[in-house]
Amino acid sequence: MATHGHGGSGRSTVRQEKLDKECELRIEVTADTPLRLRVLTGTAEIFGTELPPEIWITFPPRLKFAVFTWYGATIEMDGPTENEYTADETPMISYVNVHAVLDARRERAKASPSDSDTYQGPRVIVVGPSDSGKSTLSRMLLSWAAKLGWKPTFVDLDVGQGSITVPGCIAATPVELPIDPVEGIPLEMPLVYFNGHVSPSVNVDLYKLIVRELAQTLEKQFAGNAESRSAGMVINTMGWVEGVGYELLLHAIDTFNANVVLVLGQEKLWSMLNNVLKNKPNVDVVKLQRSGGVVSRNAKVRQKTRGIRIREYFYGPSNDLSPHSNISSFNDLSIFRIGGGPQAPRSALPIGAEPAADPARLVPVNINRDLLHSVLAVSYAKEPDQIISSNVAGFVYITDIDIQRKKITYLAPCAGELPSKYLIVGTLAWIEN
């Protein structure tokens, strides 16, 4: 049926798109106008999360997504888009087959006695070059699992983007419901470790250290929680797959005891991993095709997306949170930087040793105007020497520094005192606009 205007003068932008089975409608929302969309007939999902019938959903500017249908659907849209087209070739069947295998392993883990090899549910790690669809596949696997009632743990090791919390962190959270296509993962108490930089290359040792801390903490949680343990985890990684980036992938596979490695879109990476992991018979290395729908993002877009993520942390994905502006005295806060501190003097070292900056060295930071616009993590540490190995409670954003009055003004997600006076600064910054 043709769409009619809703009266008045302006032409209606409402239109319908009929999707055949196993097809998807790929959409890029414009930079300034949100898009409204709903499922009129049939069933459809966005990255593993089924859409409710008939209810209009508003998608924010710049979002890139696909509405996929297994059995056919009619979609209605209202508003302009940057780009929209239907694709009948997708790798969704191969993705859902992976999900089926994982589901069987979860069932097996659930039914296994605690001393057996199959007691642990699947630990899936998704790897691949930039823009191969890693974050999207992780999301689908989690949402499909959650739909069946599992509570898999999502682990995000990508400090460049932050799908769980702000960029510059690694984090984990249980996923109890299919992930909302607009709101993303609810920010309820995730387990977060702060790297402070949007690339692990700034301090590789610190990155490895927090990966180990996160893995150990999860291991302890799993030991006491059969439900999480049998559901297992889905680990998302960054697109840096060469050189040190490759070493970091191996480190993550090893540290988390991953037993399913999903390699997206690169034959070479699959073959390298397959080779080094072939002596571990309990690790499956699976090659998967990249979806033609994945949208490449350049450095500028990534930078912008990071800013949006930080903004969302404070203001909520739909601008529904109200952060508080607080003022503290310099004396009430202790700010630290990790690594890159002054090197030990040559005279203090054994003969022949080269002075090197300790990557895990805790350096107290004097509060000055350089901290303006920084995003700092609030540590759960009780003592400074626990800061590096502690997870963080949340973040503050420095909006003013008054050197004369020794006062620091910052934005925090909620009012009241910070959970700790120990703050960590890295290179994570944001200009609010």
Ligand SMILES: Nc1ncnc2c1ncn2[C@@H]1O[C@H](COP(=O)(O)OP(=O)(O)OP(=O)(O)O)[C@@H](O)[C@H]1O
């Ligand atoms: N089938 C699809 N149709 C439309 N858009 C898609 C599709 N799959 C993924 N996208 C979009 O493409 C973009 C890149 O995908 P994704 O973030 O999953 O890639 P990635 O491999 O995780 O990238 P990075 O290396 O930067 O982490 C995202 O905006 C995502 O929403």
Ligand SMILES: [Mg+2]
């Ligand atoms: Mg990603």
